Amino acid sequence: MKQRDKLGQIQQHWDQALSRQKFPMSAMYHGLTEEHQRVPWRSVMCGNKARLRAVICLWLACHKKLSTKDRLRRFGMIQSSDCSICNCADESINHLFFNCSGTREIWGNILDWLGRRHDPREWDMELAWIIENTKGKGWKSALLKMATAETVYNVWHYRNSMCFGTVVDKQVIERNIIDNIVYRSWQYPTLRSHVAKLMM
Ligand SMILES: [Zn+2]
Structure with a gap:
């Protein structure tokens, strides 16, 4: 019922639905959602071969629903929203x-490993660049998608560790991201040879 105001925009779907003997609820649902709920970062999520937990973490980041301190402060749960990593x-x-000095280097090194010449920027701009570079179906696009998900997941864990006072070596995080990309890619013959070259 919340979608009823949008019916005017999809008159065609509505007329078709009414002209049938049986009301096709699924067709109406798709008619109502397909135009309005397509997100620009669809290409980054679709067919992403990273670990499921990493893809879910990326999905939350794209929706800006990770529990960063600025959100927690808005909800009145904490007083200070200083960055857990750089404190600046x-x-x-x-x-x-x-954009954080502590995470920019990690992403920069992963991009270097992938052979991408690109200086990391803040999330909105970085995501736009990632979307632009993951539109194709080739191996470069597949690896960048995986690298994005695995990096977001590992950076989020890094941030959580810092919150609880655990010291984490950034080189271990980078190694972990690369290991996961290599391990996951190895299962796909179309990616295996390219990843093997990156490891040389
Ligand atoms: Zn920071």
């Missing part, structure tokens, strides 16, 4: 991925 800025999605 408000901890938001835009800052944490990858």
Whole structure:
């Protein structure tokens, strides 16, 4: 019922539905949702071969629903929203991925490993760049998608560790991201040879 105001925009679907003997609820649902709920970062999520937990973490980041300190402060749960990693800025999605001095280097090194010449920027701009570079179906696009999900997941864990006072070596995080990309890619013959070259 919340979608009823949108019916005017999809008159064609409505007329078709009424002209049938049986009301096709599924056709109406798709008619109502397909135009309005397509997100620009669809290409980054579709067919992403990273671990499911990493893809879910990326999905939350794209929706800006990770519990960063700026959100927690807005909900009145904490007083300070200083970044858990650098302590120099408000901890938001835009800052944490990858404007923060502590995480920019990680993403920069992963991009270097992938052979991408690109300077990391803050999340909104970085996501736009990632979307632009993951539109194709080739191996470069597949690896960048995986790298994005695995990096967001590992950076989020890094941030959580820092929150609880655990010291984490950034080189271990980078190694972990690369290991996961290599391990996952190895299952796909179309990616295996390209990843093997990156490892040389
Ligand atoms: Zn920071």
